Amino acid sequence: MNKGKAFIKRLTGYRLFLPLFCLVLVLFSNLIKTPGFFEVTIKNGVLYGYIIDVINRASDLVILAVGMTLVVAASGGTDISVGAVMSVAGAVCCFILSGGQQSVNEFVNPYILGVLAAVLAGILCGCFNGFLVAKLKIQPMVATLILFTAGRGIAQLITKGQITYIRVESYKMLGSSIPGIPIPTPVFVALIVVLLTYVLLKKTTLGLYIQTVGINAKASKLMGIKSSMIIFLSYVFCGLCAGISGLVASSRIYSADANNIGLNLELDAILAVALGGNSLAGGKFSLLGSVIGAYTIQALSTTLYAMGVSPDQIPVYKAIVVVVIVALQSTELKRMVSKLQMNIKSGKKVA
Amino acid sequence: MKKRVLSFLTAAVMTTAMILSGCSGAQTAATTAAPAATETKAETTAAKTEAPTTTAAAAEKKEIVVGFSQVGAESDWRTANTQSMKTTFTEANGYKLIFDDAQQKQENQLKAVRNFIQQDVDYIVIAPVTETGWDTVLQEAKDAGIPVIIVDRMINVSDDSLYTAWVGSNFLQEGYDAVAWLDDYLKKNNKADSDINIVTLQGTIGSSAQIGRTNGVEEKMKDHPKWKMLERQTGEFTQAKGQEVMESFLKTYKDINVVIAENDNMAFGAIDAIKAAGKTCGPKGDITIISFDAVAAAFDSMIAGDMNVSVECNPLHGPRVAEIIQKLEKGEKVDKIAYVKEGVFPADTAAAEKPKRQY
Numbered sequence: 001m002n003k004g005k006a007f008i009k010r011l012t013g014y015r016l017f018l019p020l021f022c023l024v025l026v027l028f029s030n031l032i033k034t035p036g037f038f039e040v041t042i043k044n045g046v047l048y049g050y051i052i053d054v055i056n057r058a059s060d061l062v063i064l065a066v067g068m069t070l071v072v073a074a075s076g077g078t079d080i081s082v083g084a085v086m087s088v089a090g091a092v093c094c095f096i097l098s099g100g101q102q103s104v105n106e107f108v109n110p111y112i113l114g115v116l117a118a119v120l121a122g123i124l125c126g127c128f129n130g131f132l133v134a135k136l137k138i139q140p141m142v143a144t145l146i147l148f149t150a151g152r153g154i155a156q157l158i159t160k161g162q163i164t165y166i167r168v169e170s171y172k173m174l175g176s177s178i179p180g181i182p183i184p185t186p187v188f189v190a191l192i193v194v195l196l197t198y199v200l201l202k203k204t205t206l207g208l209y210i211q212t213v214g215i216n217a218k219a220s221k222l223m224g225i226k227s228s229m230i231i232f233l234s235y236v237f238c239g240l241c242a243g244i245s246g247l248v249a250s251s252r253i254y255s256a257d258a259n260n261i262g263l264n265l266e267l268d269a270i271l272a273v274a275l276g277g278n279s280l281a282g283g284k285f286s287l288l289g290s291v292i293g294a295y296t297i298q299a300l301s302t303t304l305y306a307m308g309v310s311p312d313q314i315p316v317y318k319a320i321v322v323v324v325i326v327a328l329q330s331t332e333l334k335r336m337v338s339k340l341q342m343n344i345k346s347g348k349k350v351a
Numbered sequence: 352m353k354k355r356v357l358s359f360l361t362a363a364v365m366t367t368a369m370i371l372s373g374c375s376g377a378q379t380a381a382t383t384a385a386p387a388a389t390e391t392k393a394e395t396t397a398a399k400t401e402a403p404t405t406t407a408a409a410a411e412k413k414e415i416v417v418g419f420s421q422v423g424a425e426s427d428w429r430t431a432n433t434q435s436m437k438t439t440f441t442e443a444n445g446y447k448l449i450f451d452d453a454q455q456k457q458e459n460q461l462k463a464v465r466n467f468i469q470q471d472v473d474y475i476v477i478a479p480v481t482e483t484g485w486d487t488v489l490q491e492a493k494d495a496g497i498p499v500i501i502v503d504r505m506i507n508v509s510d511d512s513l514y515t516a517w518v519g520s521n522f523l524q525e526g527y528d529a530v531a532w533l534d535d536y537l538k539k540n541n542k543a544d545s546d547i548n549i550v551t552l553q554g555t556i557g558s559s560a561q562i563g564r565t566n567g568v569e570e571k572m573k574d575h576p577k578w579k580m581l582e583r584q585t586g587e588f589t590q591a592k593g594q595e596v597m598e599s600f601l602k603t604y605k606d607i608n609v610v611i612a613e614n615d616n617m618a619f620g621a622i623d624a625i626k627a628a629g630k631t632c633g634p635k636g637d638i639t640i641i642s643f644d645a646v647a648a649a650f651d652s653m654i655a656g657d658m659n660v661s662v663e664c665n666p667l668h669g670p671r672v673a674e675i676i677q678k679l680e681k682g683e684k685v686d687k688i689a690y691v692k693e694g695v696f697p698a699d700t701a702a703a704e705k706p707k708r709q710y
Contacts, residue, residue, distance in 0.1 A: 043627070050599070050602055053598050053599065161426070249591065257616075259426075260587075305584060305596060308582050311583065
């Protein structure tokens, strides 16, 4: 009995327990109305089922959340331009692959060139944001607001205000699946990004530096860490992630839709970081927490679709769930609850 | 001391900035004034050369000046809309079109309308970015005695007399047309008596296209007791969301017969989702796809055999607006609401229609 209690205490004490618990809760709530939620079959040689949808559709957001976590941790601010940067990356890629035409049935330029250009575009956008935040010391939200508003305009300019279609089977693979492999490609992309970032943070001192700078930029500067460089790099990395995510999103619809790629996704990315139990004030962070947060958001959307909630009510349900999850993780609430418990206990004693 | 220098410097910078901005302001004013001046000059010279020939004919041939404020260039549809205006209001047709691209910003549109009033155009045509915020500027136009014609989106003003007419699509009728087509199609395929399960991918909730199309379909579906609407969900008019929602529909319902997508992009997403689920769609497939808008890519999809039908949302507003202006010129009364003609394009006619399409 005591052992069990200790186990539970150790489990709940684990940092990622709450985010994971919330994700599992959201997923399992489906069993009430959709008993077949966890069923997985194979259709056309690709895994098929609700749970696959969640993992597949969340990939874009997972990649964004990875970049956003580092930005939040290092600068204590958010990059609200990621959605727009996604659309820029998609537009650049499609522009190069189509050679400026509106719809093509084969690549005009090699595929790899388009991908590299898109990633480079993401990095450049990140550099611009990083320069404004790290060197010019502009408030992160204000600095990234520039690309937030201008980014889609740039993407529109590149695509000449039209949707550019790339109707080539190999272009669709990044967003759907590669023949012979049963798992959708975006899942792999997300996995690779998460793993590489994790290794980068754990095997080098970068992770430690980012935390240090996030906790106290001045002190770390005195310690000999180039804090502005670290902040700059985190924005560049975030831009890179947005670029990759934009590629996946564009490949899903095999086109560059400047108005809609990554629309409102910046807010979801910030929410993913928060749902993962990370403080938006910067400092200590958990990469896996953000990843879990991203999956939770997608699980919630898929759940609401599966339950057949009418579209005008969806925002309300989302809001309620988010409020509950965030409240569950708030330390202030925990303190209030324990205080209440103490009061009740002492009240009983007096009585 | 240092501080004083700094404050002096900032003051200096600010004043220069002010002067500079003042300069640029004056410059833009000058440039906008310049074309107007050349215009009047051109007109007078034209009048002079024509004067000796026939004064009466010159007076009759006086061109009608139309100011058109367009939203911007967001899609093929919008480009076709602009093109329609430009090809209708040509000098050959006796018009002079002043075109203004608002780049999706209402403040640019308000500015443009005020410019039109100053230039004393004969008619103002607006394709509004948003529904609200038009009262003041339209009152100014009314005071100046310039009739205003609204195209595409409706506006929301306290006083209806602020605009003369509205030209646009009848989304409700589009919904009716979709149901009528499906009814015909089922009869042709001897399925009129079988149960039909329908799912709908709705547009962005609250947009006029979504409301009209959803209501139109719902109203007419009451005449078909065998048809069942399994579920409606929003795909926010985008291909990615349309695909995501369709994926979910396919897992919840095993026997979907018809998908109604409230625009072409969502239909493309739905088609991808259906194919990924190992089902087929289109005229030869299991699932019938009904879509709206009929953009160029929809014709490609119909030719490829994926989509069954697309109900047109016609962007060619120019001729209808011209009709209204001609009526007003003659002093006749015009209808407050004028719909454009819209067609239904099934897959079997797609290949023949595509070359004729302007957008």
